[in-house]
Amino acid sequence: MEKENELFGVKEIARRANVSTATVDRVLHNRTGVSEKTKAKINAIIKEMDYQPNILASRLASRKIISLAALLPDVSEETDFWAAPLNGIRRAEAEMRQYGVQVQVFLFDLNDKDSFAEQLKHILDGGFHGILVSPSFIEETRKFATECARRKIPYVFIDSDIPDLHSLSYIGPHLRKSGYVGAKLLTYRLEAEKKVLIINISKEIDNYNYLEIEDGFRAYFNDNNQQNEIVRIDIRETDYQSVARHLTYVFHLNKDIGAAFVTNSRVHTVASFLKNSHRTHVSLIGYDFVKENVGYLESNVIDFLICHRPDDQGYRGMMALYQTLVVNAPVTKQNYMPIDIVTKENYEFYQN
Amino acid sequence: MEKENELFGVKEIARRANVSTATVDRVLHNRTGVSEKTKAKINAIIKEMDYQPNILASRLASRKIISLAALLPDVSEETDFWAAPLNGIRRAEAEMRQYGVQVQVFLFDLNDKDSFAEQLKHILDGGFHGILVSPSFIEETRKFATECARRKIPYVFIDSDIPDLHSLSYIGPHLRKSGYVGAKLLTYRLEAEKKVLIINISKEIDNYNYLEIEDGFRAYFNDNNQQNEIVRIDIRETDYQSVARHLTYVFHLNKDIGAAFVTNSRVHTVASFLKNSHRTHVSLIGYDFVKENVGYLESNVIDFLICHRPDDQGYRGMMALYQTLVVNAPVTKQNYMPIDIVTKENYEFYQN
DNA sequence: TACCTTTACGGGCACGTGCCCGTAATCCAT
DNA sequence: ATGGATTACGGGCACGTGCCCGTAAAGGTA
Known part of the structure; x- marks a missing residue:
């Protein structure tokens, strides 16, 4: 029933320091116009109280957006x-x-x-x-x-x-580790004598991401004594025709590719190629939860997608x-x- | 440079309805003390303005925690x-x-x-x-x-x-689907003639979770014409000795178990058993990111953990x-x- | 001393909402 | 008609902070 006379926040600081709230405010926002002495005193009190400003009140009072x-x-x-x-x-x-x-x-x-x-x-x-x-x-x-x-x-x-x-x-993402995970999934049920294909499809030359991912991918093979031969291909056009042309050539040269890893979200283009050329027995892994990819996941052409939220x-x-x-x-x-x-x-x- | 005379929120509603903010407040919190007529009028204005209360001000003003x-x-x-x-x-x-x-x-x-x-x-x-x-x-x-x-x-x-x-x-989680995913991972590289073991370790009889998961697990086998024989075992004690005893028996009866699925986070107990009895060739999948499980993930005894954040x-x-x-x-x-x-x-x- | 500038600080309103308290108006019973 | 209860509503303070404005005190110049 007694009247609680405790003050909170700036008011309490002001009371303890024998100053007004405006002065405390100046210190809090380190604006000018406060003598070194009172500034020190107020800062000491702030520290002692472990003062946490009320964001609600702050945002409400401040009109600046x-x-x-x-x-x-x-x-x-x-x-x-x-x-x-x-x-x-x-x-x-x-x-x-x-x-x-x-x-x-x-x-x-x-x-x-x-x-x-x-x-x-x-x-x-x-x-x-x-x-x-x-x-x-x-x-x-x-x-x-x-x-x-x-x-x-x-x-x-x-x-x-x-x-x-x-x-x-x-x-x-940690791109290197991401490639590492891709390699794990790809090899999880891969036969020893099959080859692995890494595919990068990108117009940009700025391919830092790609290098990191491939590096991680290869690291997995090293760390786990995975003996499969790795073939890699860079495709600088992103349309289906170009991709199909390059892939046809690669698959022609390498008859025993058992799995393919696409380093970005364009894996659906590869999926489309594999489906059209009746090569769906090839395991396929790529990146990103985009609707084209999910479609091929649904139809079992893509085995796994790696995503980074x-x-x-x-x-x-x-x-x-x-x-x-x-x-x-x-x-x-x-x-x-x-x-x-x-x-x-x-x-x-x-x-x- | 002109003075903006627009009011926001409750005040504006009050102005338009020719009432005080207190009355608007009563309507907003549907408290008593407002005639049907003014209530209707105020509600109409609220809808028209698509009024959204300012939570900052609300929480600040309301002392109730x-x-x-x-x-x-x-x-x-x-x-x-x-x-x-x-x-x-x-x-x-x-x-x-x-x-x-x-x-x-x-x-x-x-x-x-x-x-x-x-x-x-x-x-x-x-x-x-x-x-x-x-x-x-x-x-x-x-x-x-x-x-x-x-x-x-x-x-x-x-x-x-x-x-x-x-x-x-x-x-x-959607438990049924979760079991379904478990089955997918378990069979992904499972040989056709191997048996699969479902293990439930729990003191509780209240096993709604378990049934849902198992149901989903089996559904995957049906949907995909997976022919492997499924063996299941319920273990009602959670200590290692009891689990080991039961598992020894099961593995004795079934020589060709290729994979095991544990329906909860106690998979580490099974991992321990598999390791101790030199059966790490058996694929093992279970639930939850707890440190014991992660340890066996690290040492390749557990193949996958399923988690639900x-x-x-x-x-x-x-x-x-x-x-x-x-x-x-x-x-x-x-x-x-x-x-x-x-x-x-x-x-x-x-x-x- | 008179006047001006700078420094150091306090008073007090505003933000949008919640809610207590006061009161005029209406209703009902005697 | 009188008194009491109920209904319908307005006034206004409070929440904690930001910040404008005013002013006393101190310092500087002639």
């Missing part, structure tokens, strides 16, 4: 892979909106390096407080990162990392920015996603 | 499986705390039905606003659910479902309660978790 930008490849005819991260970003946006955070999404063309650079410029001009990027092109990203560092704008990478650029956080990548990437800018909490710098194995039997529950 | 309860099995010597959902619950708690939500965790002994009932009673006496339960025992849960329904307290189930009890939400289950379960009680948003009733496949090669990135 925090705006975040995200730069992703556009969904293309070839693949709707990037719909998933976008979806995760939207999910994050919905959560953050009520706390006064706005999100703007920028898209670029994966086959056009210039569009990437151009969008980055737009973003830098937009005065955003935090930025999420899928760093598809290394040099352009490097310039961008330098500029962000100068302006003290935090940025996170998703899907592929450029380790020396000191992003606030990386959220995506692209939806979650988008979500977590945005949340990392939120954590630093709004909650002011630390985030982990490396955030490797699980290497998920998707089959005909479990895909319906997969939450990409 | 929302308290949630969670009931889980205690971590036992046999398995630390339940540490994961608990961890997810803690994660959710950390997020919700700043919004005035408190979480209290209750634990029971999986081998003691009474402790389950007792804790449920405590929870009901605690006056919680929402409850998360791992419904291990059907009858006790049924009573509890009835009482909750009477008191209009929302409750969610995780890990296993009792479909007819109308929980707010179920978050956990127990951490996420705890997190999402609590968030479902938060969504209804705080945000007042609808939640999906069935929330089947992905059926994850964990191997020696990808476990280090698994985020249970």
Whole structure:
């Protein structure tokens, strides 16, 4: 029944320090206008109380809205892979909106390096407080990162990392290990005398991802004394005709290929070829939960898909920015996603 | 430079309806004291504006703290499986705390039905606003659910479902499909003439989970014309000696067992037996990312573990309660978790 | 001393909602 | 008609923080 006279937060700090809340506020946001002496006193009290600001009240009182930008490849005819991260970003946006955070999404063309650079410029001009990027092109990203560092704008990478650029956080796969897992699945029931085919289909020359994955793939063969011969092919066109032509040639040269591994989401093109040429006995493994791939999973042409939760990548990437800018909490710098194995039997529950 | 005179939220509604904010508030929380006429008018305006209450302001203004309860099995010597959902619950708690939500965790002994009932009673006496339960025992849960329904307290189930009890939400695996996936992995490189062994190790007689999983397992064999003979064994003691004794017998009777499937996280006990009796050529698949199991995954005794993201289950379960009680948003009733496949090669990135 | 600038700080409103308390208006029974 | 109960509604403070504005005190210059 007694009146609780305890104050919380800023008011309590102010009471203990014999100052007004405004002064405490100045110290909290290290603004000028406080003498060193009172500043020290207030800081001591803050530390002693282990004061945690009330984010609700803070966001409510502050009319300034925090705006975040995200730069992703556009969904293309070839693949709707990037719909998933976008979806995760939207999910994050919905959560953050009520706390006064706005999100703007920028898209670029994966086959056009210039569009990437151009969008980055737009973003830098937009005065955003935090930025999420899928760093598809290394040099352009490097310039961008330098500029962000100068302006003290935090940025996170998703899907592929450029380790020396000191992003606030990386959220995506450990590509090398991912290739390693692919090799395990591929060889799990592979006969000893069969050959293995690695296929990379990509217009870009910037193939850091591919190299990492292949490296991991081969590492598995080494680590496990797997004796199968490995054949590799690079295909620089992504249309079906080109792919089919190259593959016809490879299969002609190598009669005893027992399994194929495609290093990205274009595995459905290979699946299509295998089906059309009546080679579905060849085990096939590739990447990403996109609808074309799932179709071939369903019809047993693709054996396994490896996925890295692209939806979650988008979500977590945005949340990392939120954590630093709004909650002011630390985030982990490396955030490797699980290497998920998707089959005909479990895909319906997969939450990409 | 002009003064923006737009009002937001409740004030704007009040202005348009020519009433005070207090009256609008009464309608929003459907409290008494508003005539039908003004109520209708206000509701119309709310709908027209598509008014979304500001949760920040709401939680800030309302001094009442929302308290949630969670009931889980205690971590036992046999398995630390339940540490994961608990961890997810803690994660959710950390997020919700700043919004005035408190979480209290209750634990029971999986081998003691009474402790389950007792804790449920405590929870009901605690006056919680929402409850998360791992419904291990059907009858006790049924009573509890009835009482909750009477008191209009929302409750969610995780890990296993009792479909007819109308929980707010179920978050956990589709057990039948999970068994189906187990069968796929088990047979993926199984020779045709080998036998398959299903092992259930559990003290409880309440084995709804087990039946569902086995049903799915067998369904795979049917659907795919898999001809292998299936042997099944129920072991009602969980200690190593008992398990070893039973297994010795089974393996004695069936010389040509090529693969074994354990329906729960006690697969490490079987792994131990296989290792000790030099039968590591037998493929072994079981459930859950617990450290004993991971150890045998590492040493190639267990081939695959199937997991259902127990951490996420705890997190999402609590968030479902938060969504209804705080945000007042609808939640999906069935929330089947992905059926994850964990191997020696990808476990280090698994985020249970 | 008179006046101006800078420093250091307090007062107090605003954010959008919850909810207590007060009161005019209406209804009902005597 | 009088009094009491009920209904329908408004006023206004509070939540914890951000930040504008005002001002006393200190310092500087002539």
